[in-house]
Amino acid sequence: MNITINGEAASIEPLSVLDYLCQLGIDPRRVAVELNREILPKGAYPDTALKEGDSLEIVHFVGGG
Amino acid sequence: MPENNDKLVIAGREFDSRLMVGTGKYADFPQMVAAIEASGAQIITVAVRRVNISDRNKESLLDHIDLKKYTLLPNTAGCYTAEDAIRTCRLAREAGLSDFVKLEVLGDEQTLFPDNEELLKAAAVLVKEGFTVLPYTSDDPIVCRRLEDLGCAAVMPLGAPIGSGLGIRNPYNMRIILDTVKVPVIVDAGVGTASDAAIAMELGCHGVLMNTGIAGAKDPVAMALAMNLAVRAGRLAYRAGRIPMKLHANASSPLAGLIA
Numbered sequence: 597m598n599i600t601i602n603g604e605a606a607s608i609e610p611l612s613v614l615d616y617l618c619q620l621g622i623d624p625r626r627v628a629v630e631l632n633r634e635i636l637p638k639g640a641y642p643d644t645a646l647k648e649g650d651s652l653e654i655v656h657f658v659g660g661g
Numbered sequence: 662m663p664e665n666n667d668k669l670v671i672a673g674r675e676f677d678s679r680l681m682v683g684t685g686k687y688a689d690f691p692q693m694v695a696a697i698e699a700s701g702a703q704i705i706t707v708a709v710r711r712v713n714i715s716d717r718n719k720e721s722l723l724d725h726i727d728l729k730k731y732t733l734l735p736n737t738a739g740c741y742t743a744e745d746a747i748r749t750c751r752l753a754r755e756a757g758l759s760d761f762v763k764l765e766v767l768g769d770e771q772t773l774f775p776d777n778e779e780l781l782k783a784a785a786v787l788v789k790e791g792f793t794v795l796p797y798t799s800d801d802p803i804v805c806r807r808l809e810d811l812g813c814a815a816v817m818p819l820g821a822p823i824g825s826g827l828g829i830r831n832p833y834n835m836r837i838i839l840d841t842v843k844v845p846v847i848v849d850a851g852v853g854t855a856s857d858a859a860i861a862m863e864l865g866c867h868g869v870l871m872n873t874g875i876a877g878a879k880d881p882v883a884m885a886l887a888m889n890l891a892v893r894a895g896r897l898a899y900r901a902g903r904i905p906m907k908l909h910a911n912a913s914s915p916l917a918g919l920i921a
Contacts (some may be wrong), residue, residue, distance in 0.1 A: 602711040617860050621717040621732050628709075628756035653711065655752050659693065660708025660738050661683030661823065661872030 597648040600636035617654070628658045667900065669868055671809035671845055672761075672793040672814040674732075678703045679862070680892040682849070683872025687881065690725045697731070697886035706734045706763055706872070708781065709753045734795065736763040741748065741776065741893065743783035750787055762787065763817070763849075763870075764796040773823045773850075777804045781811065788812035797849050800834040802841040809842045816842055817870060821851025824873040828857035834863055836879055839865045855884075862895025863903070 599606055605625050608616065613636060629636045630653040636644060646652075668675040673698060681704040685790060687693035697705060705726070713719060726733075735753035740746040750762045765855040767784055768776030787794050793814045799802050808816050816839055821827035825906050828851060839846055845867035852858050852874040861869050869892055878884035 601712055604714070614850055620714060622712060623917075626721060626756070627712060628752040628754075630748070630752060635755050636756070653752070654714070655709050656712050656721065656723075656756060657707040657733065657735060657753075658710045659684035659687065660736055661685045661706055 597646075599646055599649070600651040602654060608622060608646065612640045612642055613646060613652075616646060616652075617641065620654075622654065627654050629654050648661070662731060666819075667896065669845065671739070671795070676703050676732075677701075678889075679682055679868040679896055680858070680888055681706065681868060682875060682885070682888075683870070684722060684726075685872050690720060690722075693876075694725050696881045696885040698873065699882045699889065703730075704732045704734050704761075704775050706736050707872070708738050709735055709749050709756065729765055732759065732761065733757050734761050734763050736797075737765045737783075739767070740765060741767050741779075743779040744875065746779070746783040747786050750783075750792055751790075754774040754792065759793075760791060761793045761795065761814075764794050774819075777801070780804075781807055784808055784811045784813055787888035787915075795847070799832050800838065802834065802837045805838045805846075806841050809844050813844065815845040815867075817847045817849035819850035820848045820857065821853075823850045824877070824908040825851055826874065826877075827851050828853055829860050829864070835861070835864050835866060837892025852888075855887040858891040859895035859898070862892055863899050865899055868892075873884075 624641055632651055669679045678701045680700055680702050682700045682702040683695055684693055685708045735757055737746040737749040740749055744874050746766045754760050766776050766779040768774050780796055784794050784796055788811055795815045795817055796808050796813050797817045805816040820829040847868040847870055848861040848866050849870040852871040858869045875885045
């Protein structure tokens with residue numbers, strides 16, 4: 597199915613947000629996730645299944661002033 | 662530090678250091694870590710950006726920051742609307758360990774001056790959502806008062822444009838702001854060298870925040886130490902009560918007993 601991740605199109609098999617982060621090699625404790633423009637609390641990562649057309653923003657802290 | 666009975670208090674939290682530093686623009690992580698250490702800062706700003714999905718080998722900033730030692734202050738750099746700034750703060754709170762945020766809503770790419778109208782809108786929403794808001798703003802006492810009225814934990818007027826190194830361009834406005842608000846006044850942006858930081862503190866400001874002034878120096882670690890000392894010296898001088906400025910001289914040696 598097709599989703600958008602950080603502005604880019606991606607084709608993935610159905611899976612949970614947590615599994616997707618693991619697949620991407622991302623430490624869930626170090627990021628914040630927005631699903632369809634709403635903050636997804638960390639507690640919901642395991643139970644939230646990604647659906648066709650979902651839009652994900654995955655952000656983390658970087659150097660800045 | 663000898664000045665430990667003069668802590669900086671923001672939203673009920675106490676800090677020994679009145680210097681806050683950014684984590685951007687360093688040559689590499691080791692230089693950043695060494696500079697932050699030399700600065701003595703306890704509050705460090707970070708930016709919130711998309712994870713690079715395709716390049717997973719990149720080191721992460723938090724690999725190099727001891728979160729037990731430093732308080733992170735996520736910023737909303739790059740946001741030009743209240744909506745984007747609010748979204749960024751919510752993401753930052755979710756990613757981080759606290760609800761301290763440096764709220765920036767920019768109005769112009771060349772000057773990076775704040776869009777105060779959007780800033781006030783964002784501040785109102787964020788304070789209601791329980792964030793501890795430290796807003797980057799212009800050296801305008803009226804806007805500072807409005808930010809305080811909305812419930813911001815401090816005000817952070819710019820000394821000069823971000824990264825410009827021009828110092829405190831309007832010290833008189835800074836003094837008026839200090840008279841206008843009761844929350845801490847932290848000069849944020851424009852500091853170029855140690856004397857700029859000392860001047861901010863001598864005016865009575867409660868703290869100074871800088872990034873480029875340190876990271877952009879030829880020797881950032883040395884400059885970080887200079888800024889550390891300048892902020893402490895300026896604060897000590899302010900509390901020591903300077904002599905007044907006079908047009909004419911006032912001799913330091915006695916007039917009596919002169920040979921004739």
